[in-house]
Amino acid sequence: MPAKKPFVFAASFSPSFAMIDSSQYTAQARSAQQLARWALLAFAALLALLAALLPPVQQLAHYHDFADQRGLLGLPNAMDVLTNLCFLAAAIVIARAMRQYRRAMQRAHVRSMPLWWHLCGLAALGFAATALGSGIYHLQPNDAGVLWDRLAMGIVFAAIVGLAVRQIACDASALLATALTFAASCASLAVWHATGNFTPWSVLQGGGMVLLLAIGLGTRLGLPRSAGMPALGLLAIIGWYLLCKVCELGDHALFEASAGLISGHSLKHVLAAAAGWPIARMLYNATPMRR
Template identity: 45%
Template sequence: MNRFELTLLCAVALSAVAAACGPTVAQQAHYHGFADQRAWAGLPNALDVLSNLPFAVGGLWGLRAVQRQPPGVQRGLAALFFVGLLVAALCSGIYHWQPDDARLALDRCGMVPVFAGLLGLAVADRSSDRAGLWTAGAVLLWGPLSVAVWSATGNLLPWAVLQGGGMVLVLGLALYPPRPGAWGIRLGGVVAAYALAKLLEQGDHSVFAWTGGVVSGHSLKHVVAALAAWPVLAAMASRTAVGTARHTAVAD
């Protein structure tokens, strides 16, 4: 185990301790009271439901692009990420159709493979394939467990640590160059999309008022969050272009 992997392992262990021993964090009151509750063509909460379509588009686009990548750990983690986007689109759409705690648990579980694939990719890109697989596995275990804790006790802390800690990890990894042979994903773009999405989520009602009731912050949050797929898609496109150029050069 190298120093980078040991540091990562310690960070995960400390996060788990914080999630288990920290104070109880309750979900916001009236969490399900989203700003835009307009129906369209019989579809309740139409824009909050339909704004999940960019996740599905990104997932399908990504899975097609993954097929052109050579076998490897990053390819597998990318596939998990893009499958996760499809799952997240479905689960979030179900939740926003009729928001309640049961469907919110489903929505959060739908995000788990997205986090697992993305965090695993980021770690594999900057550290090692082994560390990337460990990270993805830890998230796949931690995610459903944290949702179960929230459902049983109302304590949102383990889920908040997973989300917030995961983005802090990606931000830290963005400060390091990709390791040799890695995809070279621009992790800063992932962090920027996540940060803007969270701001829009918190400003749901304010954005709805500012736009004169045209669109809410939560609907825009879905669209912006889906843009986190772009740095991964761009990295794959770059690798495909380089591979094609090398093949052409050899053929000539």
């Protein structure tokens, strides 16, 4: 008597289960992205409220009194000026990674680049603008010059916030976050330029870092990343930012400790430019290897 074939329950119903699992996953992803969008809007409203209600803070009176004021071949404040070339280097590295990714996509007959690729381009533009704006500012440090320096930084900041939001939300949310961040940068700098109140700019920077930290830790702890979005080293970017702040505050102390080798502000430029590497690395990791 032939042995009975076992009844394969899973095989008989696997198409239905696959459809259910797929639909459940899609619904969960959609729900998570909607929740992320509302959370972002609430966070933006909270930052706006803090910027309006917190007491005004003035920029340090001696802010432009940098430690290293040595010239070189007629170039004033040479180290603070020349170290801005690191920002230009960051822009070039990102641009090269973008080109490599685009060529790989073209070989795969993909012509339209994703939004996150364009945000990388915005970051590269911001780094290049920072190299120019900060370089000009350090030739003769004053409030008018640092305004343009910070506006250029606002471009980089907006691009990074957009890339961070795209990690967990859709293109529309990322684009909105980018636009809002740059608009807030311009508005907070306009307030500072008109009234001397530095609070809105400080709130924007601090709030942005909190957002990056929340998204970076969230994705590490299981928060679902958006489909098709490569991982961005947000925690590394935060680390570079914190090191920059330490160097900025320790400008004179580091200059003295290094026996005049390098000042804290010059080193800050180098470290800030290093924040471009996680963006380039994301692009390289997303680029298919050529067979």
